[in-house]
Amino acid sequence: MGRFLLDDFFNHALLGSFVILLTGARRTATNSMTDYSKYEAVIGLEVHAQLLTQSKLFCGDSASYGAQPNSHVSPITLGHPGTLPRLNSKAIEYAIRMGMVCHSDINRNNYFARKNYFYPDLPKGYQVSQHTTPICEHGYVEIRIDGERKKIRLTRIHLEEDAGKSIHDIDPRYTAVDFNRAGVPLIEIVSEPDLRGAEEAHAYLTEIRKRVRWIEICDGNMEEGSLRCDANISIRLKGDQRLGTRVEIKNLNSIRNVKKAIEVEIRRQIDCVEAGGAIAQETRSFDADTDTSFAIRTKEDADDYRYFPEPDLTPFSFNEEYLNEIKRALPSMPEELYLQFSDEWGLSEYDAKVLTDDRETAEFFQHLASQSVNYKSAANWVLGPVKNYCNENHLALFQFPAQNLPQLIALVDEGKISFSSAATRLLPQLVQHPDQDPRSLAVSMNLLQDADAGSIHQWVEEVLSRMPDKVAEYKKGKKGLIGLFVGEVKKLSKGKADPKITNDLLVEKLSH
Numbered sequence: 001m002g003r004f005l006l007d008d009f010f011n012h013a014l015l016g017s018f019v020i021l022l023t024g025a026r027r028t029a030t031n032s033m034t035d036y037s038k039y040e041a042v043i044g045l046e047v048h049a050q051l052l053t054q055s056k057l058f059c060g061d062s063a064s065y066g067a068q069p070n071s072h073v074s075p076i077t078l079g080h081p082g083t084l085p086r087l088n089s090k091a092i093e094y095a096i097r098m099g100m101v102c103h104s105d106i107n108r109n110n111y112f113a114r115k116n117y118f119y120p121d122l123p124k125g126y127q128v129s130q131h132t133t134p135i136c137e138h139g140y141v142e143i144r145i146d147g148e149r150k151k152i153r154l155t156r157i158h159l160e161e162d163a164g165k166s167i168h169d170i171d172p173r174y175t176a177v178d179f180n181r182a183g184v185p186l187i188e189i190v191s192e193p194d195l196r197g198a199e200e201a202h203a204y205l206t207e208i209r210k211r212v213r214w215i216e217i218c219d220g221n222m223e224e225g226s227l228r229c230d231a232n233i234s235i236r237l238k239g240d241q242r243l244g245t246r247v248e249i250k251n252l253n254s255i256r257n258v259k260k261a262i263e264v265e266i267r268r269q270i271d272c273v274e275a276g277g278a279i280a281q282e283t284r285s286f287d288a289d290t291d292t293s294f295a296i297r298t299k300e301d302a303d304d305y306r307y308f309p310e311p312d313l314t315p316f317s318f319n320e321e322y323l324n325e326i327k328r329a330l331p332s333m334p335e336e337l338y339l340q341f342s343d344e345w346g347l348s349e350y351d352a353k354v355l356t357d358d359r360e361t362a363e364f365f366q367h368l369a370s371q372s373v374n375y376k377s378a379a380n381w382v383l384g385p386v387k388n389y390c391n392e393n394h395l396a397l398f399q400f401p402a403q404n405l406p407q408l409i410a411l412v413d414e415g416k417i418s419f420s421s422a423a424t425r426l427l428p429q430l431v432q433h434p435d436q437d438p439r440s441l442a443v444s445m446n447l448l449q450d451a452d453a454g455s456i457h458q459w460v461e462e463v464l465s466r467m468p469d470k471v472a473e474y475k476k477g478k479k480g481l482i483g484l485f486v487g488e489v490k491k492l493s494k495g496k497a498d499p500k501i502t503n504d505l506l507v508e509k510l511s512h
Helices: 008-018 089-101 198-214 255-274 320-329 334-344 349-355 359-369 375-392 405-413 419-432 438-444 453-466 468-475 479-492 499-510
Strands: 004-006 039-050 113-115 127-129 140-145 148-161 165-167 175-178 185-191 227-237 247-252 282-287 292-298
Touching (some): 039 255, 089 185, 089 198, 089 320, 127 148, 140 198, 148 198, 198 227, 198 255, 198 334, 227 255, 247 255, 255 282, 255 292, 334 349, 334 359, 349 359, 359 375, 375 419, 405 419, 419 438, 453 479, 453 499, 468 479, 468 499, 479 499
Antiparallel strands (some): 039 185, 039 227, 113 127, 140 148, 148 185, 165 175, 227 247, 282 292
16 A cells, blocks of 8 residues: 655644744753752653554554555554454553563553544544553662662553654655554553653663563564653752653654753753743654754643543453463563572672673573583673674574583683683584584593693793793783783693693792
8 A cells, every 4th residue: 555645735734733933942052150950850751662462452453563654554543434443462461561570550440542632643533542540550660870779660551552653754745654553552651750860761761671672572672663752851959849840852762862862951941940931841852963852842731632431442351360370471570680690699790780681691691500500600601702602693692502501611610621712612613513512522622721730831931931031021020921921831832721720830930
């Protein structure tokens, strides 16, 4: 099907309705005397996550991304008269998953409402959403800022359908509308105004993205629009408990842009107040190329949407057995694994954090650590050679043949083979021949280290005899040369000299 076009008259009428003023498009000149530190920001985020269902929220049209414009549409998507919606049960399950991992209360009895407003890419002329009975209420998301934990409270998580997409850069005279996205299921995650700056907003949105990916309900790709964020921002003097006039920044398409837009908006509002102006309650858009925002319309209130129960959909409810089934299927969450890795297994905060950045890495490490006695070595291998190999060879971690990795780690820990040789030479061979025994393969490749002090002593003697000037420098106090000597012994022995024994023999020899 072809693109739907709006004629010039219709297009200009929309622009006249929604694009009000460009006042504030340029950043207000900064007053060098302004004390920005006396103000604090009050921020709440509304995050829309497209759910990874195969079909749309109220019909069987495909919800996949990237198809030809208007190829995933039907009379139901387009809102033709006489068509009736049918609820997607998988979207309900995904919304409940998110509520559970955010410690929310799950409403057992729900219904949808019509949210009445007109956009050219909203085919029915209204959006089916939830108003009075969001599927999840309250809860929190914990973030870490400068090592400190902070709970960001949630107001609600509710289900709704997405709109289509208006495209303004295809034709100079017309706006094209692609309805493929119309009807795709969304959850909207609405926070309380608990965020106090761009850094906290950045950490919160990062955590939201991690969670939706972890429980596999959304791919989190902001560049494709499957995760979108609106920021509600106001300012007040520190110590003042009253809320200021909030401004909404719409459709921020990257975590970096969310942070930058909030920084720019906070500064704009402070400059405005300091200059004697008043903050208008409005919706603005952010231009990432110029780091400026501009007004697009006055901000609507809930009354403006004229909510009423959706007459074409019956209320829906679920029992405890259904909720328990969903809960049992949830994976261990990052915060649980972080505590296990750091408190129980003794890993550093850094290692525990990186290992729990994504579910694939965490589960790969868990499996490896269950077969290894050295958790720290296992972590080093996962975050170092294994990930490097996967990146260089375009493999996902789950594709890496890890069955012989515990034996390889043990060889290094026992001093039988150097870490360098194991990582750069033995590991690639084990990947190509996963049925091989690591020790036998190391022997066939002549990689086992010589732990015999007699052999290493000969190599040490030969190296020092070749470098009398460096030996003299070392004895005069240039102790950093010990690394050079160890490296030369390693070369001479073709990597077979045990590094610890080599180092000890060098120090002993050079002390005389």
